[in-house]
Amino acid sequence: MIDLNKRANYIRDVFAKTDPVLDAIEARIHSDTDPIYLRAEDAKILEFLIKFGDIKSIVEIGTLAGYSTTWMARAIPEEGHIYTMERDPERANMARQSFKDADIEHKVTLCEGMALERLKTIENKGPFDMVFIDADKHNYLNYLYWAIDHVADGGLIVGDNTFLFESVYLGIDEASKQLTNKLRPTTCKQMQEFNKIIADHPAFTTIMLSTKEGMTVACKRV
Numbered sequence: 001m002i003d004l005n006k007r008a009n010y011i012r013d014v015f016a017k018t019d020p021v022l023d024a025i026e027a028r029i030h031s032d033t034d035p036i037y038l039r040a041e042d043a044k045i046l047e048f049l050i051k052f053g054d055i056k057s058i059v060e061i062g063t064l065a066g067y068s069t070t071w072m073a074r075a076i077p078e079e080g081h082i083y084t085m086e087r088d089p090e091r092a093n094m095a096r097q098s099f100k101d102a103d104i105e106h107k108v109t110l111c112e113g114m115a116l117e118r119l120k121t122i123e124n125k126g127p128f129d130m131v132f133i134d135a136d137k138h139n140y141l142n143y144l145y146w147a148i149d150h151v152a153d154g155g156l157i158v159g160d161n162t163f164l165f166e167s168v169y170l171g172i173d174e175a176s177k178q179l180t181n182k183l184r185p186t187t188c189k190q191m192q193e194f195n196k197i198i199a200d201h202p203a204f205t206t207i208m209l210s211t212k213e214g215m216t217v218a219c220k221r222v
């Protein structure tokens, strides 16, 4: 039996080294809220995509404490910018502290409030080189439709947690046996739709990375 945690730890140790600033953000998440942030080995994938794709402008949906934002802000050039959306005021406050500690405030605009509302207010800054979707799972399809409309040609749409805690391929009943009250059947259907729509979209070339949580990566180029 393959031990996926050991695999992830190996990747993290060898390829995705952190530093005291990132470790402090991680510690703050663990002490203040659910530890649902992107792990370093997956954040490193974002860093790689950003550098390889020469990505400068990013919309992130779901900030939490700004852990992935910090990884991405370090990866973009000085003139690049990230608009990141957070609904929860306490998480937004944690993120502001993280951006200060990481000295990336000049590269980040924190948009506090409901993402579907706040996204409308930044549309005039687009199209964006990358949209990273990592927020409330029952709105993933709405975020995807927005991203399809506002990502630049050659740009990327990335969705985290697209295995939806294994339910996307096991089905909700089977997956629910392994989890406690996390999933709604409608959310599972939505995530299946999310993956199908972007996999089959004629304007995108799309893959799914088998990270621990699943990461769907779509490039607007065919």
Ligand code: DHB
Residues within 6 Å of the ligand: 035, 036, 037, 038, 134, 135, 160, 161, 213
């Ligand atoms: C959860 C959300 C995430 O974005 C994640 O990466 C892990 C877990 C959650 O809602 O539990």
Ligand code: MG
Residues within 6 Å of the ligand: 036, 037, 038, 134, 160, 161, 213
């Ligand atoms: Mg996530």
